[in-house]
Amino acid sequence: MVGKCSSAPPRVTLEDITKHFGPVVANDGVDFTLADAEIHALLGENGAGKTTLMNILYGLYRPDSGAIRVEGEIVQFDSPREAIAHGIGMVHQHFMLVPALTVLENVILGMRSKHEPLLDFGDFRRRVMDTARSYNLAVDVDARVSQLPVGVQQRVEILKALFRGARTLILDEPTAVLTPQEVDQFFDVLKGLREAGYSIVLITHKLHEVTALCDRVTVLRGGRVVGVERADNVTREQLARMMVGRDLPRSGERQEITPGAPVLEIEGIECLNARRLAALRGISLAVRRGEIVGIAGVDGNGQSELAEVIAGLRAPTAGQVRINGRDCTGATPRRCFDAGLGHIPQDRLGTGLVPELSVADNLVLQTHADSPFAQWGTLDRDAIAENAERQLEAFSIRAGSRDTATNTLSGGNQQKVILAREFSRHPDIMLAVQPTRGLDIAAAQFVHERLLAARAGNTGVLLISTELDEIMALSDRIAVIFEGRIVGVLDSATASRERVGLMMAGQDDDATARAAI
Amino acid sequence: MTDVPATMVTPSRVSQISRVVGQLAVAVVAALACGAVLILVAGANPVVGYVALFNGAFGSLNSIVEVLVKATPLLLAGLGIAIAFKSGYWNIGAEGQIFMGALAAVWVGLNAHGWPAYVAMPAIIGAGFLGGAVWGLIPGILRARIGASEIITTIMFNYIAFFVVNYFVTGPLVEADQFLPQTDPIAKSAELPRILRPTRLHAGIFIAMAATVALYWVMIRSTFGFRARVVGANEAAARYAGISVGWTWLVVSGVAGGLAGLAGMVEVAGVHQLLLEDISGGMGFTAIVVALLGWLHPVGVVIAAILFAALDVGADSMQRVIGVPVTLVYIIQALVVLFVLARSALEHDMFRRIWRRFRPE
Numbered sequence: 001m002v003g004k005c006s007s008a009p010p011r012v013t014l015e016d017i018t019k020h021f022g023p024v025v026a027n028d029g030v031d032f033t034l035a036d037a038e039i040h041a042l043l044g045e046n047g048a049g050k051t052t053l054m055n056i057l058y059g060l061y062r063p064d065s066g067a068i069r070v071e072g073e074i075v076q077f078d079s080p081r082e083a084i085a086h087g088i089g090m091v092h093q094h095f096m097l098v099p100a101l102t103v104l105e106n107v108i109l110g111m112r113s114k115h116e117p118l119l120d121f122g123d124f125r126r127r128v129m130d131t132a133r134s135y136n137l138a139v140d141v142d143a144r145v146s147q148l149p150v151g152v153q154q155r156v157e158i159l160k161a162l163f164r165g166a167r168t169l170i171l172d173e174p175t176a177v178l179t180p181q182e183v184d185q186f187f188d189v190l191k192g193l194r195e196a197g198y199s200i201v202l203i204t205h206k207l208h209e210v211t212a213l214c215d216r217v218t219v220l221r222g223g224r225v226v227g228v229e230r231a232d233n234v235t236r237e238q239l240a241r242m243m244v245g246r247d248l249p250r251s252g253e254r255q256e257i258t259p260g261a262p263v264l265e266i267e268g269i270e271c272l273n274a275r276r277l278a279a280l281r282g283i284s285l286a287v288r289r290g291e292i293v294g295i296a297g298v299d300g301n302g303q304s305e306l307a308e309v310i311a312g313l314r315a316p317t318a319g320q321v322r323i324n325g326r327d328c329t330g331a332t333p334r335r336c337f338d339a340g341l342g343h344i345p346q347d348r349l350g351t352g353l354v355p356e357l358s359v360a361d362n363l364v365l366q367t368h369a370d371s372p373f374a375q376w377g378t379l380d381r382d383a384i385a386e387n388a389e390r391q392l393e394a395f396s397i398r399a400g401s402r403d404t405a406t407n408t409l410s411g412g413n414q415q416k417v418i419l420a421r422e423f424s425r426h427p428d429i430m431l432a433v434q435p436t437r438g439l440d441i442a443a444a445q446f447v448h449e450r451l452l453a454a455r456a457g458n459t460g461v462l463l464i465s466t467e468l469d470e471i472m473a474l475s476d477r478i479a480v481i482f483e484g485r486i487v488g489v490l491d492s493a494t495a496s497r498e499r500v501g502l503m504m505a506g507q508d509d510d511a512t513a514r515a516a517i
Numbered sequence: 518m519t520d521v522p523a524t525m526v527t528p529s530r531v532s533q534i535s536r537v538v539g540q541l542a543v544a545v546v547a548a549l550a551c552g553a554v555l556i557l558v559a560g561a562n563p564v565v566g567y568v569a570l571f572n573g574a575f576g577s578l579n580s581i582v583e584v585l586v587k588a589t590p591l592l593l594a595g596l597g598i599a600i601a602f603k604s605g606y607w608n609i610g611a612e613g614q615i616f617m618g619a620l621a622a623v624w625v626g627l628n629a630h631g632w633p634a635y636v637a638m639p640a641i642i643g644a645g646f647l648g649g650a651v652w653g654l655i656p657g658i659l660r661a662r663i664g665a666s667e668i669i670t671t672i673m674f675n676y677i678a679f680f681v682v683n684y685f686v687t688g689p690l691v692e693a694d695q696f697l698p699q700t701d702p703i704a705k706s707a708e709l710p711r712i713l714r715p716t717r718l719h720a721g722i723f724i725a726m727a728a729t730v731a732l733y734w735v736m737i738r739s740t741f742g743f744r745a746r747v748v749g750a751n752e753a754a755a756r757y758a759g760i761s762v763g764w765t766w767l768v769v770s771g772v773a774g775g776l777a778g779l780a781g782m783v784e785v786a787g788v789h790q791l792l793l794e795d796i797s798g799g800m801g802f803t804a805i806v807v808a809l810l811g812w813l814h815p816v817g818v819v820i821a822a823i824l825f826a827a828l829d830v831g832a833d834s835m836q837r838v839i840g841v842p843v844t845l846v847y848i849i850q851a852l853v854v855l856f857v858l859a860r861s862a863l864e865h866d867m868f869r870r871i872w873r874r875f876r877p878e
Contacts, residue, residue: 311757312759313756313757332759332761333756333757333758333759334759335759336759337759343757345757347753350751350753350754351751351753351754351757352754352757353751353754354746354747354750354751354754354755355750355751356750356751357746357747357750361743365747365754365758366758366759368740368743368744369740369743369744374740377739377740377741378734378738378739378740379738379739379740379743381738
């Protein structure tokens, strides 16, 4: 192992950690060492056991076997409270903040004040602001969390951990919600913390984050450690191979295709979000047959609402949606499907699937009442089963059987069920929203190949994603969305990451980019 | 997590059903054991008491018939609640729907003098269904159109229905003697025929059986049942798939109300031949428990309805033999519910963590 320190014990040591969930082994004899003042990447695909391992260190799970040492001393955590008492703080992928409370209230939540049982906001405010200043975490302590952008909420989470005396920070996929520029700022904050002597575990599956920021990297695959390396000693290709366990096949070739007639036309769409605030402020774009149009943008700039309007799940307050030339403005989802829409929704389990129902049933969610799946209002179980077998085979879905409930499948296989269902209806326009979120590399590649295959099959694809890499790799044209407006449309052949990144932050005023599609 | 290993196949339907029935059996045994302690405290012999309970329910043809007569309305109302709950529509209004079904039935029954049976009987059955269905539909419309919580509205509708019936049996429809708060007997031709005289078994049991078969088809085999299950399991997915959630709720609110209305109708036309002030006596609430214990599955609801009816019928003979009050059986019924709930609670993470703390390492 490439440990730095020989004299003092390392900050944290995990020895031979094993954790089962039912028959699934999440961690299998994992060793992990975190030195003082280092940023240590925990790299692996979804399901490799990264988050489980760190949840064990944070006291959320107890390991089946193995030992945890903090500063050389064996500890046993039954709850995060005990981990926090040992100077360990964790920022989860989904923030654990109370939206209705202010930053200050969130930071001090559950802490004892000097004058129990009375709160002493004055004292707390001073100390929280001191902490924020000393680590360059610019944040208004009196703002309500619900009104803050996610990037700032993340700072609040870190502030919360630091204020509770954390010397070791665990960050779970922290950059997923940030623009490229925000990522840079965020990395500066982390570097500052490292200089101040903090140790940081960065859970990630993004290779460039490892090489750009980290000192060391531990790679997990299938619950086992496959390597511990100095970050300046490895290439991204080596890391990718360690992570996946084999060389990655090249993703699907892009054929040259001349786009055909428009299959999705949107004109001047405006709509409100769930809180009745303006979410879309006049969006116009068109998708033609045989092209992929990518919508790039930071999460929460109107992407969800745009997808919902197109799919008939949200009524626009102005504008028009046409699918295959048919007016689908404010139409029911049924009419949108009938007009030729396929829809891979953002929230797999929440919207795309009925988790308790079987794979077979989920595969006929829209078509269950049509021939051959039903006659005279009675389901034809044989036809549904036969369809399921065919789709399981065609999309190589790994499910125990067609009767397996979809919530027991892995994320990748759940997404394949949705892909199978949506593509089997032969749509003319496929609306794909965050189609690879949370998927491992192989599954994500499968999704990408299917989208490219659809493009080659003369289907139009509207790809809405916050993964800029995905947008850049797949799209023919890139439309950037910011605060409910399309701030520009770029040809993907000439678009640069930096340019798109600036536009995502609303900082591009180049008039030529504003040309409407 | 990682891919599900091929060995981890979900349990088949049969083993799922046997698991549910097994759970219910364990809960019943545990509840009876607790009841035994209470009987001991009361100074009686629980073994003698339970033998009397069992004999009271299943010891003679007459007692078995009584169980079936009691189970019939529970089953009808329970089926309606099952399909409603399965669709995510929390209809707590079976009690009120039973009252309104009974009121509609008695109104037809009182006016059916001189009608032939082949007109009067379908008319009274239809009236019972319609009375409950209309009463169930109003909260359904409110839910589907303006999003008013059906939990609140159906509970409120219970009170309204109770007092409407109260008004009719003391006012416009009070018996000729004007002595008791009840109506005159309905026309003979509108009565559900007795089978197996001199027992009280009546043709309502066929209605309940037909309803079970129909509901089985609707819930398990029909395209509507598929949509209802999707709506109940994941409303967002239902909307996404183009299923009209509001329409589904509208239909189930009407069907559930209609089935409860039939329960009220069989009490009027099959058991009492008239409408009493308190014709339901809380059956609409017991039916909720029956539906839940029956795992919202038509077959399960049949089993649970018979179980609860048997406990009710056996309670009287237990009281006669060992002198403990009937209310003890209500305690046992409540304990059955608690033990079924406890099983899922014991699987809860919190209990597992507490359990681990006390376990020697």
